[in-house]
Amino acid sequence: MRSIGDMARDSGLGVSALRFYDRAGVLIPAWVDPASGYRWYAPEQVDEARLLVRLWRAGMPLADIRLVMAGWSRADTSLVRRLLEAHLRRLELGLAEARSEFSALRALLDHRENPMSPTPRTGTVRLSLPASALAAALDAVRFAAGEDPELPMLGGVLFDVEGDALHVVATDRYRMAVARMDVVAHTDAVGRTDAVGHEGSRAQVVVPSPLVEAMRALLTDDETARLAVEGERVTLEAGERQASGQCLAHDFPDYRRLVQLPPGRGVAVDVPAFRKALETGAVRAAEEREPGRSAREVSVLATVDDGTVTVCGDEDGSGCGNGDRVGVDRGFLLDALAAANRDRIVLEFGAAPTAPLAIRRTDDEGTFSLLMPVRLDD
Numbered sequence: 001m002r003s004i005g006d007m008a009r010d011s012g013l014g015v016s017a018l019r020f021y022d023r024a025g026v027l028i029p030a031w032v033d034p035a036s037g038y039r040w041y042a043p044e045q046v047d048e049a050r051l052l053v054r055l056w057r058a059g060m061p062l063a064d065i066r067l068v069m070a071g072w073s074r075a076d077t078s079l080v081r082r083l084l085e086a087h088l089r090r091l092e093l094g095l096a097e098a099r100s101e102f103s104a105l106r107a108l109l110d111h112r113e114n115p116m117s118p119t120p121r122t123g124t125v126r127l128s129l130p131a132s133a134l135a136a137a138l139d140a141v142r143f144a145a146g147e148d149p150e151l152p153m154l155g156g157v158l159f160d161v162e163g164d165a166l167h168v169v170a171t172d173r174y175r176m177a178v179a180r181m182d183v184v185a186h187t188d189a190v191g192r193t194d195a196v197g198h199e200g201s202r203a204q205v206v207v208p209s210p211l212v213e214a215m216r217a218l219l220t221d222d223e224t225a226r227l228a229v230e231g232e233r234v235t236l237e238a239g240e241r242q243a244s245g246q247c248l249a250h251d252f253p254d255y256r257r258l259v260q261l262p263p264g265r266g267v268a269v270d271v272p273a274f275r276k277a278l279e280t281g282a283v284r285a286a287e288e289r290e291p292g293r294s295a296r297e298v299s300v301l302a303t304v305d306d307g308t309v310t311v312c313g314d315e316d317g318s319g320c321g322n323g324d325r326v327g328v329d330r331g332f333l334l335d336a337l338a339a340a341n342r343d344r345i346v347l348e349f350g351a352a353p354t355a356p357l358a359i360r361r362t363d364d365e366g367t368f369s370l371l372m373p374v375r376l377d378d
Helices: 004-011 015-023 045-057 062-071 078-112 131-144 209-218 271-280 330-340
Strands: 039-041 124-130 156-163 165-171 175-182 198-208 224-230 233-238 241-246 265-270 297-303 309-311 325-329 344-349 357-361 368-371
Touching: 004 015, 004 039, 004 045, 015 039, 015 045, 039 045, 045 062, 062 078, 124 131, 131 156, 131 165, 131 175, 131 209, 131 224, 131 330, 131 368, 156 209, 175 330, 198 209, 198 241, 209 233, 209 241, 265 271, 271 309, 271 330, 297 330, 297 344, 325 330, 330 357, 330 368
Parallel strands: none
Antiparallel strands: 124 224, 156 165, 156 198, 165 175, 175 368, 224 233, 233 241, 265 344, 297 309, 297 325, 344 357, 357 368
């Protein structure tokens, strides 16, 4: 007999998916411990689970999966073949419709991007910033920068300058981090004072991650850093040290739209204790996996009646109380806690399990991060 964890490892179907398909009557364990509720599977059920994985990956509806599983081992396979062929036709039709919609979307983009070649960035932006504040802002966001070569516009940090404020932002789609800092006046060695803030129109540049790391390495002293953007080139000076390079030739998503979330339920958390609970608590394997990405470890969080947050147990959601649950990538959440750099933070749960989880500082409203939840099947 195999435990549910062994079954998940041997079949490739996650623990939460096995529980879901048990409740759906598709793959029922050979035995369930009446005392603990733990599920146990017979050896021959491994092949059934592997078949189920293929049907799930193909996106087959649950109703059809039930019939395929029921008819797979029968001598007459005509029903199974017809169900597979019907699903394939639905996929092909859906793909054709998706291609048509994407063609229309590309046409709209082409119309918006006319003229075809992008207009080079002109003008100069010069800012003076406290080196320590800029270092803290970069530390708060750079963990969330993307690494997907298919999305090069996310492979860096956005510097968004408007008035007396600088926002730095990073996202890899699954998480987003934002930090705000004020621009200050700077007086050089001969007594010349830069203007406070940026008096021109809003300016945005995306600084590639390697250059961001080089900039961060300069910010070691309690001094003033000078940031300059000239055309497509960005330069940071700190004392006699300098880091300079080309900006990314891509537009960054409109992050202001992405952070406009409905009010959620905020819960204050002691970070050291919460981090320990995450590191030692149960995890699940994520059911959603993209090509090229390793399986993610998912922690399931829930708010309980006493106003605290708990890390749920793995089997049957033990330790979750009666509150709503949200699944998050454990590594991403640990990164966000480290970037927050506080002993106490606020976790803001959305109104639904599909809403992002916000990690907010108690003393700085302008610096926060968001994590997209991981779908839970149960």
